[in-house]
Amino acid sequence: MLIDQRKLPEVTEYFDATAFDDMLFAIEEMVVRGAPSIGVAAAYGLAWEAERLTRNTDPAHFLETLEDRAKRLKATRPTAVNLAWAVDLMIREAHMLFERLNAGASRRDLEQVAIELKKLAVEILNEHIEINKRLSDFGAALVADKAQILTHCNAGSLAACGWGTALGVIRSAFIQGRQPTVLVDETRPRQQGARLTMWELSQDNIPATLVCESMAGHLMQSGKVNMVIVGADRIARNGDTANKIGTYNLAVLAKYHDIPFYVAAPLSTFDADLESGACIPIEHRSEAEVTSMAGVQLTVSGARAYNPAFDVTPADLITAIITEAGILRRPFKESIQSALGLSG
Amino acid sequence: MLIDQRKLPEVTEYFDATAFDDMLFAIEEMVVRGAPSIGVAAAYGLAWEAERLTRNTDPAHFLETLEDRAKRLKATRPTAVNLAWAVDLMIREAHMLFERLNAGASRRDLEQVAIELKKLAVEILNEHIEINKRLSDFGAALVADKAQILTHCNAGSLAACGWGTALGVIRSAFIQGRQPTVLVDETRPRQQGARLTMWELSQDNIPATLVCESMAGHLMQSGKVNMVIVGADRIARNGDTANKIGTYNLAVLAKYHDIPFYVAAPLSTFDADLESGACIPIEHRSEAEVTSMAGVQLTVSGARAYNPAFDVTPADLITAIITEAGILRRPFKESIQSALGLSG
Numbered sequence: 001m002l003i004d005q006r007k008l009p010e011v012t013e014y015f016d017a018t019a020f021d022d023m024l025f026a027i028e029e030m031v032v033r034g035a036p037s038i039g040v041a042a043a044y045g046l047a048w049e050a051e052r053l054t055r056n057t058d059p060a061h062f063l064e065t066l067e068d069r070a071k072r073l074k075a076t077r078p079t080a081v082n083l084a085w086a087v088d089l090m091i092r093e094a095h096m097l098f099e100r101l102n103a104g105a106s107r108r109d110l111e112q113v114a115i116e117l118k119k120l121a122v123e124i125l126n127e128h129i130e131i132n133k134r135l136s137d138f139g140a141a142l143v144a145d146k147a148q149i150l151t152h153c154n155a156g157s158l159a160a161c162g163w164g165t166a167l168g169v170i171r172s173a174f175i176q177g178r179q180p181t182v183l184v185d186e187t188r189p190r191q192q193g194a195r196l197t198m199w200e201l202s203q204d205n206i207p208a209t210l211v212c213e214s215m216a217g218h219l220m221q222s223g224k225v226n227m228v229i230v231g232a233d234r235i236a237r238n239g240d241t242a243n244k245i246g247t248y249n250l251a252v253l254a255k256y257h258d259i260p261f262y263v264a265a266p267l268s269t270f271d272a273d274l275e276s277g278a279c280i281p282i283e284h285r286s287e288a289e290v291t292s293m294a295g296v297q298l299t300v301s302g303a304r305a306y307n308p309a310f311d312v313t314p315a316d317l318i319t320a321i322i323t324e325a326g327i328l329r330r331p332f333k334e335s336i337q338s339a340l341g342l343s344g
Numbered sequence: 345m346l347i348d349q350r351k352l353p354e355v356t357e358y359f360d361a362t363a364f365d366d367m368l369f370a371i372e373e374m375v376v377r378g379a380p381s382i383g384v385a386a387a388y389g390l391a392w393e394a395e396r397l398t399r400n401t402d403p404a405h406f407l408e409t410l411e412d413r414a415k416r417l418k419a420t421r422p423t424a425v426n427l428a429w430a431v432d433l434m435i436r437e438a439h440m441l442f443e444r445l446n447a448g449a450s451r452r453d454l455e456q457v458a459i460e461l462k463k464l465a466v467e468i469l470n471e472h473i474e475i476n477k478r479l480s481d482f483g484a485a486l487v488a489d490k491a492q493i494l495t496h497c498n499a500g501s502l503a504a505c506g507w508g509t510a511l512g513v514i515r516s517a518f519i520q521g522r523q524p525t526v527l528v529d530e531t532r533p534r535q536q537g538a539r540l541t542m543w544e545l546s547q548d549n550i551p552a553t554l555v556c557e558s559m560a561g562h563l564m565q566s567g568k569v570n571m572v573i574v575g576a577d578r579i580a581r582n583g584d585t586a587n588k589i590g591t592y593n594l595a596v597l598a599k600y601h602d603i604p605f606y607v608a609a610p611l612s613t614f615d616a617d618l619e620s621g622a623c624i625p626i627e628h629r630s631e632a633e634v635t636s637m638a639g640v641q642l643t644v645s646g647a648r649a650y651n652p653a654f655d656v657t658p659a660d661l662i663t664a665i666i667t668e669a670g671i672l673r674r675p676f677k678e679s680i681q682s683a684l685g686l687s688g
Contacts, residue, residue: 009644183650186634186642188532188556194635194643202644210634210649212532213557214590218655221592246558248565249593252600290530290554291538296638298530299538300353300546305554306527311562 002032002041005158005192009199017041020049020069027083028076030190034159035233035269036128039082041161042073043121046090050117054110062110066094078281079242079310080233081271086124093120125161131266131324132163139169139229139264139322143178147226150216152185153244154196155231155264165264166229167200169322174206182208183219187244189289189307213246220257228254229322232265237342239315239332240277241265245308251317263313264322272340277312285309346376346385349502349536353543361385364393364413371427372420374534378503379577379613380476383426384469385505386417390434391458391465398454406454410438422625423586423654424577425615430468437464469505475610475668476507483513483573483608483666487522491570494560496529497588498540499575499608509608510573511544513666518550525551527569531588532557533633533651557590564601572598576609576665581686583659583676584621585609589652595661607657608666616684621656629653 004015006029015031017023023045026032032041049069050062057065070087077083097113098105105113143149149170153159156167164171173180182201187193194210201208211219219225228250234242241247241263254261274280290305292298299305321328321336328335337343348359350373359375361367367389370376376385393413397406414431421427441457442449449457487493493514497503500511508515517524526545531537538554545552555563563569572594578586585591585607598605618624634649636642643649665672665680672679681687 010641185558186532188530188558191642194647198643198647202647208648210643210647212589212634214529214532214588214593215650215652215655217592217596218589218652219650221655244558245556245562248561249558249597252561253593253596256596256600290556293637294640296640297354298535299542299554303538303542303546303554304552306559306563308559308562311559311565 002026003158004031005033005196006031008195017045018048020045020052024072024076027073033192034154035080035082035231036160036165036266037158038077038080039086039268040121040125040128042083043086043090043124045073046070046087047114047118047121050094050114054107054114059105059107059110062105063094063098067091077283079283082268085268089124090117090120093117128160128266129162132160132165132168134324135165135264135266135322136163136168136172138327139262140172140176140178142227142262142322142327143169143173143180144226145178147178147180148183148224149180150183150185150219150225150228150250151197152193152230152247152250153187154192154200156197156200158196158200159231165231165266167197169229169264170206171204174204180206182206183211183225184208185213185216185246186210187246188213189293192244213249216250217253220253220259225259227260227262229262229264232263232269233310234280235263235265235270235321236274236277236280237272237333237336238276239318239321239336241313241318242277242280242282242310243313245311248311248313251313255317260319261317262320262322263318267323267325267339270336270340272342277314280312282311283309346370347502348375349377349540350375352539361389362392364389364396368416368420371417377536378498379424379426379575380472380504380509380610381502382421382424383430383612384472386427387430387434387465387468389417390414390431391462394438394458394461398451398458403449403451403454407438407442411435421627423627426612429612433468434461434464437461472504472610473506476504476509476512478668479509479608479610479666480507480512480516482671483606484516484520484522486571486606486666486671487513487517487524488570489522491522491524492527492568493524494527494529494563494569494572494594495541496537496574496591496594497531498536498544500541500544502540502544503575509575509610511541513573513608514550515548518548525553527555527563528552529557529560529590530554531590533637536588557593560594561597564597564603569603571604571606573606573608576607576613577654578624579607579609579614579665580618580621580624581616581677581680582620583662583665583680585657585662586621586624586626586654587657589655592655592657595657599661604663605661606664606666607662611667611669611683614680614684616686621658624656626655627653
């Protein structure tokens with residue numbers, strides 16, 4: 001059961017995504033969104049599907065069918081790496097469990113595999129929440145008393161399956177008594193800031209003010225922003241960061257105004273295979289998301305629109321990356337390498 | 345009769361603003377908007393009011409009453425200087441006409457004054473259109489073949505009572521065969537780009553793509569923007585420019601990406617009394633413009649929002665200012681002084 005993030009904040013409605021196609025739909029249509037959350041959702045989707053396959057599929061085709069499902073999940077949203085990360089983890093586990101079986105697995109064997117995969121999905125979820133809290137504690141140390149923090153999109157408990165990354169840092173700072181106030185970018189075209197971040201902050205009674213993306217420069221120019229914190233969908237080995245469209249604007253503006261710009265993300269957001277952000281695939285979504293809103297046409301009929309869902313912020317605009325392994329600073333290539341335990 | 349800009353592009357409806365209070369409402373509620381257009385609308389409002397006063401007011405109180413109306417008009421929208429400019433021009437003319445009369449003006453004298461004021465309003469309108477075309481021709485010379493131009497808000501014929509300033513430049517370049525394509529910022533929170541600029545461009549068959557403000561950096565980073573052109577609501581003597589909120593973001597982003605950033609505005613937009621942009625009053629509008637759209641609530645109920653309608657772009661981010669007196673370049677203090685015919 002997922003909170004239907006398309007319907008917040010008007011109603012808190014749940015979406016039943018135990019059937020695999022429902023989970024595919026939920027990820028594609030953003031019933032569930034946020035890089036860590038879609039990773040965990042995909043893991044659950046695969047676990048439930050594995051259970052269903054134990055009843056309906058020839059054991060000889062079990063792995064192959066599960067891999068087909070994994071491929072379909074990974075194709076839904078190409079930018080966030082956590083989706084691929086969680087799916088690959090599940091598939092690797094399935095392979096490992098199969099290798100332990102004798103040739104010709106019985107249906108009972110499959111049931112055991114499905115149970116183990118469910119355990120792994122639950123583990124991924126619980127570990128994510130732990131990790132969020134750990135990185136939020138590191139990040140909270142960067143928040144000055146009464147800091148005015150600008151954030152973009154939603155990197156809270158909805159996006160990160162509990163607690164949150166960027167919003168987790170703010171939440172932890174608030175609990176520690178730092179009295180932060182938050183400026184929330186509405187985040188066009190899907191209003192994740194207006195709908196989701198404002199909702200989470202109001203649930204926690206953290207003072208928040210909704211702003212439009214167009215106001216960021218003016219807010220910084222008039223001294224109303226002390227720091228910017230955002231989440232991430234994929235981080236390359238050199239620190240280049242893909243995140244919700246509009247993040248790069250904020251990074252350039254923060255640099256120009258000499259305001260610290262932080263990215264908060266778990267290590268599972270890093271893509272060790274990518275040297276730099278240049279190769280991060282950018283998802284393009286439907287033009288209708290820009291030309292209409294809540295069923296209301298916003299422009300002339302037949303208008304063309306452009307709708308990249310993410311942008312890439314080069315590492316040199318990022319002050320630090322807040323992870324569960326601590327605050328990573330420049331030079332990022334070295335600090336990321338060490339946090340991920342990679343060899344040079 | 346004004347085109348009701350609140351209702352475009354769904355319907356082309358006219359708003360009858362011959363009664364003075366209707367014109368006040370029209371300017372305040374943005375039935376008519378755009379710095380030059382509200383100046384001309386205010387001049388017409390005063391001219392019609394003068395005619396009404398010839399029938400209803402003691403000639404001894406005529407000027408005083410007209411000045412009260414002028415004050416109320418100027419209080420509606422504080423940022424654009426054209427409103428004050430046009431209103432002051434009308435009031436100065438009324439004073440001059442009165443001075444020519446013998447003491448104790450007759451009702452017939454008043455009628456003559458009202459006729460002259462109407463003539464002046466028509467002149468202001470016609471001159472604005474002429475000026476727009478002149479500055480657009482200067483500006484078109486800056487547009488390269490097949491240039492991809494990013495613009496913000498609406499600085500077209502709706503904003504500038506015919507032809508347009510920023511959009512006038514694009515229109516003239518298009519007519520001259522330069523084949524520009526336009527990226528149109530939707531311009532939150534009132535969608536003037538989505539509603540008005542997209543409408544004007546589609547009327548003229550100029551290729552246009554709607555984008556969100558959040559996409560500007562990404563568009564520039566991916567080489568999709570060759571130049572930025574915007575209008576202006578008020579320009580100080582040093583070139584600092586107030587324009588629709590979000591303009592300053594674009595100027596910083598353009599500077600960072602080494603993309604030329606042009607302001608197009610008639611000389612009536614310059615405020616010779618202002619040394620710099622620091623003193624330009626910024627209009628703040630209702631929070632509801634940010635928290636809801638087309639009657640749909642966009643965020644949690646009771647949410648606070650911030651809604652400055654304009655921002656100020658410092659002169660050092662502006663490549664050139666396109667006026668009817670030619671292209672003004674740095675150092676702006678000198679080029680503006682010379683264009684306005686001011687002494688140092």
